[in-house]
């Protein structure tokens with residue numbers, strides 16, 4: 605297949621590409637390096653400055669077709685041209701600004717998140733409609749689109765009975781940041797194009813991803829992006845970095861906020877499962893892509909307990925929640941469809957946390973501890 609990976613310099617995009625390097629597919633990678641640019645301008649730094657994609661591809665020395673294009677998916681002419689030239693079988697769309705705090709900093713960043721994410725999704729799907737409607741679009745959404753409703757979260761859709769009649773609708777969505785709201789709007793846009801023009805689309809409602817890929821041979825020249833700061837980092841990375849710097853693990857508010865998490869290996873596997881199960885024309889498949897639920901406090905406790913085994917002893921400290929979110933809530937999200945299609949979960953355990961910590965310790969001198977405590981407040 606010809607696979608176009610958008611956002612290939614990012615954490616998931618690069619991991620996905622690296623996994624497919626051992627396949628015989630033709631790979632076309634795209635990124636505009638906006639994540640690097642935004643991080644630099646906000647003085648946030650990854651654990652390791654990874655080489656640019658072109659350099660990393662050279663380091664891997666793959667035999668099959670592997671091309672990289674530095675372009676901006678939010679520029680219609682550019683994305684239209686690339687789709688016209690490649691006519692891909694599959695497009696995997698990671699190319700978005702995925703930070704909730706970034707989207708809440710100020711007017712400029714709020715708009716940039718909405719603009720970049722919606723304009724990119726629009727350009728991709730509109731070009732597919734015109735040029736290549738048989739292409740399978742796989743889009744990364746987020747479990748955060750659903751919010752924390754006081755009822756079970758279904759996989760994408762909800763059957764509603766109203767005054768003796770019934771119908772199926774997108775499950776109600778209510779994001780808790782402008783980033784999450786942009787993802788909700790993406791889903792609406794994709795559903796519109798799918799039903800209106802008979803496209804084949806999969807929207808993956810993914811929980812926070814953790815772990816390192818490639819996870820066996822983590823040479824610096826092919827290493828994945830690892831962020832741990834208050835704006836671009838995810839919670840598990842943040843806790844691990846705090847622990848190895850002998851700082852308390854800071855939990856926002858009560859720490860009872862529950863979310864569904866997934867290992868990077870499983871995230872890649874889910875996308876490969878989605879690739880093998882292309883929706884019919886006019887069908888939008890939605891999967892909830894996570895494997896287990898934790899509260900933030902449970903996650904902090906697991907990191908504390910695991911790292912004690914390698915003689916790192918830290919406490920957990922509750923700090924004022926910078927976000928506006930429910931801190932004590934019901935959470936029961938369905939996630940059985942990918943399992944039915946063959947996903948075997950790699951559950952989070954002490955060994956994995958120690959493995960990530962050992963990797964981070966190699967670059968301990970790069971860690972900027974002053975970038976961890978939250979600086980962006982929702983109100």
Ligand SMILES: NC(=O)c1ccc[n+]([C@@H]2O[C@H](COP(=O)([O-])OP(=O)(O)OC[C@H]3O[C@@H](n4cnc5c(N)ncnc54)[C@H](O)[C@@H]3O)[C@@H](O)[C@H]2O)c1
Nearest residue numbers: 611613614615616636638639676677699700702744812813
């Ligand atoms: N990482 C997670 O835990 C997680 C969880 C749920 C959903 N997701 C979703 O998965 C996708 C990828 O997440 P990630 O963690 O790899 O993010 P990331 O920021 O590491 O990667 C995104 C990449 O896309 C690029 N990009 C952004 N806008 C672009 C544009 N207009 N044109 C070209 N390239 C562009 C960035 O430069 C970056 O390299 C996002 O859509 C995100 O919402 C991620």
